[in-house]
Amino acid sequence: MSLNVNKQRPVNLDLSTIRFPATAVASILHRVSGVILFFGVGILLCLLGMALASEQGFADVAGFANNPFGIFILWGILTALAYHLVGGIRHLIMDMGFWEELDSGTSSANVSFAITAVLSVLAGVWLW
Template structure:
């Protein structure tokens, strides 16, 4: 319970908090893992359905219009790339490689940039 003389904030505005780049990469690593976990059952069912034959493959393609397939593919490409690279980053930092502040910030920026580039590449490939 807060005392009258406490200097703690009463109202916490979450949109005004500025996270360091490493925290953003770490939070997105967890979010991408959850996203990949939730996407696994529909992707496995889709793979199983597509391997039954050409008619089943076309039926699967007709479930989602092309723009939605591109959006979902782009998001999953980002999630897979980000989760892989951030996981490698965390493992290396656990053994002491790249744990200095400047190096950790640079590696977080690199993970975010490469994952974004992978997502843009997936979107471009989906459009062509």
């Protein structure tokens, strides 16, 4: 059985021309932040285990936390946590029947980006 597929349909292979709406970006970033948190919890549990194992392990974790790379990793985890929390609250409010229209959904997505940016800067100031 052959399907009659129109071979003349337009195909856009230039992904840089595609512009997602703010609501789609917010949804995708919420999922990405969840994946980052999944792996971030593993990193934090590993650091906790090392810190509790011995005095040398604690010193190693303290050295990691004072290293710029370690601070960057911790900042990334805190930023992902902030976005996931703000995005989760946004989704809960939408589940209650608010901000379901396109305009209000776009506005709430943009506000969640702004709140996350502020929280990310605050986390960076606190860590650095």
